[in-house]
Amino acid sequence: MYSMKIKCPHCLDQVHLTIQNVTEYVSRVPVGVNILSPNQAVSIRTISSTSPITAYSTAICPECNGPLMMTFRCQASELRDIQKATKDNSWVITGIVPKTLTVYPELKEPDDSPYYPEKIRAPFIELQEDILMKRTAPRIVVGCRSVLEVALKALGYEKGNLLSRIDKARDDGILTESMKNWAHRIRMNGNEAVHELEANQNEAEEFVSFLRLFLEVSFVLPKRISQAQLDT
Numbered sequence: 001m002y003s004m005k006i007k008c009p010h011c012l013d014q015v016h017l018t019i020q021n022v023t024e025y026v027s028r029v030p031v032g033v034n035i036l037s038p039n040q041a042v043s044i045r046t047i048s049s050t051s052p053i054t055a056y057s058t059a060i061c062p063e064c065n066g067p068l069m070m071t072f073r074c075q076a077s078e079l080r081d082i083q084k085a086t087k088d089n090s091w092v093i094t095g096i097v098p099k100t101l102t103v104y105p106e107l108k109e110p111d112d113s114p115y116y117p118e119k120i121r122a123p124f125i126e127l128q129e130d131i132l133m134k135r136t137a138p139r140i141v142v143g144c145r146s147v148l149e150v151a152l153k154a155l156g157y158e159k160g161n162l163l164s165r166i167d168k169a170r171d172d173g174i175l176t177e178s179m180k181n182w183a184h185r186i187r188m189n190g191n192e193a194v195h196e197l198e199a200n201q202n203e204a205e206e207f208v209s210f211l212r213l214f215l216e217v218s219f220v221l222p223k224r225i226s227q228a229q230l231d232t
Contacts, residue, residue, distance in 0.1 A: 001018060001085055001086070001089050001091065001092050001093070002018070002019045002022075002082045002085040002086060002091075002092075002093040002096070003016045003017055003018050003019060004016070004017050004019060004059075004070075004098070004101070005017075006070075006101070006103060007107055008061040008063065008064060008066060008068070009066075009068070009103060009105050009106060009107040009108065010061055010064045010066030010068075010105075011061060011063050011064035011066065011133060012107075012129055012132060012133060013061075013063045013064070015061055015062055015063050016062070017059040017060075017061065017062070017068065018059060018060075018062075019057045019058075019059055019082065019086055020057060020058050020059055020060075020086055021057055021058045021086070022055055022056075022057040022079065022082050022083050022086050023055060023056055023057070024053055024054075024055050024079065049075065049076050049077035050075050050076065050077070051075065051076045052073055052074075052075065052099075053073065053074060053075065053076050053079050054071060054072070054073055055071070055072060055073075055074065055079055055082075056069060056070065056071045056072075057069070057070055057072075057086075058070075068103055068104065068105075069103075069104045070101060070102060070103045070104065071101070071102045072098035072099070072100060072101045072102075073098055073099040073100045074096065074098055074099065078096050081093055081096070082096065108132065110124075110125045110128035110129055110132075111124075111128065111212050111215075111216075112124070112125055113215070113216075113219070113220050115219045115220045115223045116215055116219055116220075117150060117151060117154035117219070119150050119154075120147045120150050120151060120154075120215075123143060123146065123147055124147055124211065124215070126143070127140055127143045127144060127147065127208050127211070128208060128212075130143070130204075131204060131205055131208050134201065137193075137199040137200055137201045137203065137204040138193040138197045138198060138199040139193075140199070140204035140207070140208065141186070141189050141190050141193040141199040141203060141204055141207060142190050142193045142194055144186050144190060144204070144207040144208060144210075144211055145162075145186050145187060145189075145190025145191070145193075145194075146190075147211055148162075148183060148186050148187070148190075148211065148214070149162055149165075151211075151214065151215065151218065151219075152165045152166070152169060153165075154219075155169065155174060155218060157169055162187050163184070163187060166180055166183045166184055166187065167180070169183075174218065175214075179210075179213075179214065182210045183210075183214075185207075186207050186210065186211075189203060189207070
């Protein structure tokens with residue numbers, strides 16, 4: 001048996017994948033040996049045990065049963081040992097670490113930026129992961145409302161209730177009219193989710209997408225513009 005520890009792109013858990021069906025993917029890089037025959041020099045191509053090999057394999061996530069395919073680099077001798085271990089459970093291979101590893105489907109990392117207000121970075125990452133894992137929609141919507149509220153405070157809108165702060169941000173040009181309407185939907189649906197535990201997955205996905213845009217425009221873009229002006 002041979003396993004690798006990765007972050008599953010389906011369920012986002014750190015899991016130990018048992019590797020199956022390991023096959024060489026790309027031709028090996030051979031070692032050239034020249035042997036003189038009576039008539040001419042003949043080039044014979046042999047394979048060294050340390051020749052680098054690109055291989056591929058399949059696996060099933062033990063947590064969510066999601067199918068995976070991966071490519072990795074190893075030495076020829078390591079590939080032979082891994083292949084033996086996948087066919088015979090009495091073999092347990094340890095210590096072989098692939099040089100490079102690509103997993104399909106590719107892992108979609110949540111958006112994050114050092115320019116986001118520190119208080120919302122971790123919660124916003126969790127909200128994006130909640131969407132990918134299709135967790136409870138009311139909890140996601142409530143979380144979106146909280147992130148919106150803290151983000152507006154970070155922009156200087158601390159007085160009054162959330163309704164008045166959203167309207168003030170629109171008056172100041174921080175929010176466009178469509179962004180204001182979107183923010184009010186998060187406010188109202190977030191209140192409903194708190195008190196009635198009602199929300200649907202489409203709303204949750206929509207609100208997380210809005211927050212991604214809102215945070216980019218309000219916090220990331222101004223920093224990038226300032227940095228670009230300093231570099232010119």
